[in-house]
Amino acid sequence: MGKEITSREQDYSQWYNDLIIKGNLADYSAVRGCMVIKPYGFALWENMRDVLDKMFKDTGHQNAYFPLFVPKSLFEAEEKNAEGFAKECAVVTHYRLKADPDNKGKLMVDPEAKLEEELVVRPTSEAIIWNTYKGWIQSYRDLPLLINQWANVVRWEMRTRLFLRTAEFLWQEGHTAHATAEEAVEETRRMLDIYADFAENWMAMPVIKGVKSPNERFAGAEDTYCIEALMQDGKALQAGTSHFLGQNFAKAFDVKFSDKNNKLDYVWATSWGVSTRLIGGLVMAHSDDDGLILPPKIAPIQVVIVPIYKGEEQKAQIGSVVSSILAKLKMLGISVKYDDSDNQRPGWKFAEYEMKGVPVRIAVGARDLENNVVEVARRDTKEKTTVSIEGLDIYVANLLNAIQTQMFNKAKAFRDEHITPANTWEEFVHILDTKAGFVSAHWDGTAETEDRIKELAKATIRCIPLDNPQEEGACIFTGNKSTQRVLFARAY
């Protein structure tokens, strides 16, 4: 029956890899740290991308495309940003290969085709984009400039995990320019809200909106906002970030605008991004030991119909009933697949679509047809119900909505149960070692304390939640004065 998956209890990390590989989302590649996104995984990404893209456009953003390569001299212009990414840069140094005289049929880098200036493969595009904005922005009339790019980026990571951390990944990066700091902060928060809306209402993955501590800020940002999700093993996952960049990049690239009074000033900036990493979060937030569980609103296949028959005559009978069911479901905008292939038996197909996380399965047997019913199974709870063919389309549409809601509620209940206050260091470490999840604790606000906690407990400050209640207390580690609790966790 189907493919073997390691259970979560046995080996959570292997369970995750099994789901990605056996669920046909992605595959390893011949390139260190890079993955192949398989058609099923890519269809999922396309659904996510299309929803986000519409949200961006509905808020006035336009897509554009900037070069893959960043000349080293531009890359190093914003020093903090450059310093932050320097260790992870793939660098192009040559532009030609030639036949290797010592190895017939082999090629070698042509030493005569060395670039005068090395090109960095973009790990993020602030540098190349702000260098371009310099030519696009002169006056307040050119602002705000609201641009997004869907692109591949490369960060040379030493330890990689499919989707979660790969050397190359796909993402979107928004880069906006504004006349005032207030407008830029407003934009930063607007995009954070869009990410949270997407995570919760489409991915059914609850998130906490917050601000990063200075240690965890994006290199070159004044403030980094984030959404943090919780995985089933109690580890946190940063699911999206939105940065207020101040005037750092405008100064590095000399981008000024004249205001209505002809006064010149540097432009204010934001950048924000989510990536294929979200797919890793989606998988770990919902799935079980039988495979993926995908939320209906972004599942590539929402409903699969499997016929159960003996012989061609039964198959034809079922097929004719199913064709009208298919038409009705499609009328409601439901994406449905009829799998009547003869290669595999129904039981194998059941396991296969469970593995792939298809939210609803409809089994149609010859005997069912006599009673004008089918069997409807939902993937998340595995409940099976006998449903009349009449009105089946409406039943399924409602069921998809119910699954979407239930998946969110379940993940939210788990997340809420896993925000635990700690008031002593012992308690703090004990929670991390046993229950895991977010630990809400006082922190004295210094980078040194944060570093020491990370070193000793392997936990980082995931965020300072927005609208965090202010409360006097003592730092969990130093005992120094603190004005608020922050959320710690071990994280991906």
Next chain:
Amino acid sequence: MGKEITSREQDYSQWYNDLIIKGNLADYSAVRGCMVIKPYGFALWENMRDVLDKMFKDTGHQNAYFPLFVPKSLFEAEEKNAEGFAKECAVVTHYRLKADPDNKGKLMVDPEAKLEEELVVRPTSEAIIWNTYKGWIQSYRDLPLLINQWANVVRWEMRTRLFLRTAEFLWQEGHTAHATAEEAVEETRRMLDIYADFAENWMAMPVIKGVKSPNERFAGAEDTYCIEALMQDGKALQAGTSHFLGQNFAKAFDVKFSDKNNKLDYVWATSWGVSTRLIGGLVMAHSDDDGLILPPKIAPIQVVIVPIYKGEEQKAQIGSVVSSILAKLKMLGISVKYDDSDNQRPGWKFAEYEMKGVPVRIAVGARDLENNVVEVARRDTKEKTTVSIEGLDIYVANLLNAIQTQMFNKAKAFRDEHITPANTWEEFVHILDTKAGFVSAHWDGTAETEDRIKELAKATIRCIPLDNPQEEGACIFTGNKSTQRVLFARAY
């Protein structure tokens, strides 16, 4: 009045650059040979991509994503392909930068972070994809494998032109695997038909379908099919290619399948692609000395409405009438922009949207409203008509269709007038030097003759048209026996 454009007669090449830059399609970048695709240009590309993507999916293809990098040892596996692209390869040799000890604030490539094996930035993805297919294909049940990828690729070109020839460009590349040569050839032809359909019925750009001569074949292909378009200066443009790859890549990467009788054989392959180059072709096929002329079916903005008013009261009156026009046009699926900005006068706006090639412009003046009419101008012919507001939506919808048809007919008439038979070498050269366009001439079928003709007349064989009539004749250059005419042209 608006921005200056060089006329075609004055300098065709500068006219093209002016349209791209001043029409806001793209911009130069700081990276040699790479361009920035601006929002207006990218919206055009998105429309083209979405139409093509649907055509691919409707014919059973799925999207996936493969790594940007190709390890050198994989890249060189299919020798002809490797040899064909070796001279244009950007090569990653290092994976880290570090602070330059001799230059404060500057970075340098870290010599200790040299890759053991260099990575080629994909110029095309056959190698990395066929290396992956090896793991995906075992049996005839895994075939056909019909996959497409939307991606960026890099080919280090010495002479670049915006859109037409850039070091990095965006494209789609289909890579399919089949059990038989016949099926693979059928797929190659099917995708060629899709490209021709798209070029003619969406881009309004007539194309000739044909086969390349061996000299012009894709490196590693058994046969290259192509669509060839004609630009207004009489030069040809290869607009898309579809390759029958035989078993070359299957052999290079050892991809075998077992057929129904358990017999092992190598898989048959195709690949096919179109790129952002199409935008260059689109611009040159239709535009005039006042700017771009975009076909309605892919134009980012199909209709622009410009109010003509004095004072806020008139503006409000016009605004209220326009809002109902907007609603009706949107109901018909027409993409429409209302430009009521106060920054510029109507005359400036007229010139701006002419420059941008918006197919239909509607001017609404206060006096017009008294008569319940508006002025409708079409971009392609510049005709203006006074049209009643009642029924305006249907009028505009029909007009958009008429423009689409007229643009195709005009381009086709031009193209057909520019296929000229030549029967002597003098005639051949004379046509190329004066009238230009395609020259239909006999060729003896040898690569040597083709090379010599290219050298002497700067013309290449664009294609041997499909279903080419067979006719005895003498080669235009050598006088040797020939069985058919082929199409020569100078080309982009």
